[in-house]
Amino acid sequence: MRSEPEKCGRASGPASTAVTWSPRSGFGYLNVRRGEPLGVGRGRSIPPILSSPIGFADPLKPRYRDIDGLRAEYEAKQDAIRARLEDFRRTGHKADERLFEELCFCIVAIQSKARASDSAVAALRTTQLLWSGGPDEIATFLRHRTRFHNHKAAFIVRARERFFPQGHGELAKTLDSFPSSKDARGWLVREVHGLGLKEASHFLRNTGRGEDLAILDRHILRNLIRHGVLRRLPRTLTPKRYLDIERRIESFSEEIGIPMAALDLLFWSRETGEIFK
Template structure:
């Protein structure tokens, strides 16, 4: 009975935000079509997000762009900006510079290949292999933000908390090993199927319920 009540609650909230969520996902698809620099901006944002607030990470990317540092700044220059916005700013600055140097050749041709070749699962795996600082959650987040998140889950604390609340998982994991990540992703997929809500839509719904805003 409690699970049915929880499902009804999710569906009610989804109906209120469905159009807004659909519009946001269309914007993500458009971002993915803008070219290599737009892809790198989103990848950079996702590299910054571990243990940091998404809104602050977005502010950091905007400031780096405004000052001409995202595509040309040194690690030290980038770290100085990140120190006010994110945790582990030195490591993340190094990751950004390394990713830029590795992926930025020929208009970010390699990043385009990693992003769009194969299935979403394949793309996620290749991103984790090729980009330092990108794990399961960050790779999934990046792919969703460029229009490739229809079948993969972004298992951050907001999503996990709501999956637990609505009975999709029994308890919050102490850590997310690759095996555990895939197990919870599969449970989220089944939960979405039972509700008739696409997984990418449910992610944004849960995030909005926690933060009050459909962001990215």
């Protein structure tokens, strides 16, 4: 027979607590019984992972994993990571032509290897195709250097026409006019064909203007799963889902004490063996 639930303010007699552990949901449920001394509950004891100063962890809070190992790895690599981030900040103070080269790198690097993409853009600069080549010429040059060479060539030419209509640009001035990196990112996504949230975030980070932005590729997502920030790989990255994951990384970064931009380079170095960009 089910007993009548206690009502607030009318409880009498000693009570006991017990926790029933649900393996399906992963939560512990608190049962309160009258008539027994406290601490003589009949349910299972609460698993250690739910322990907290008041007895229970917030069930909505992610259960991060291997944080000590992550911090130790960051400790070993932080000098190189900080030096790379400082390189990005210096790049951000250079002329618009240099910023445009970095923008082209982020375009060429879409679903392609970073080192090969960097070499391709450097070769485009050396041959002057980056500044004078048409879509067909650039596409031919990129054919064996990157995937989707036709699309990327068209994106490069359209970006060049957008930011250097009279041969000189105001890209840095425009980017610095926005109140936040996220506002600048939104503008880039709207203005530059071929740039999504990831590519725009990548460009801003590489020019010292987006250290609080997430650059979500498969390397980063796999490491987020490894540390309990995500449960599984998302099937698609819609803008809404991208921003949701970015907020999760912000919380994770704050809790473990490693800046977002440093986390990105740390995760990237795990997958590729180097701290690049």
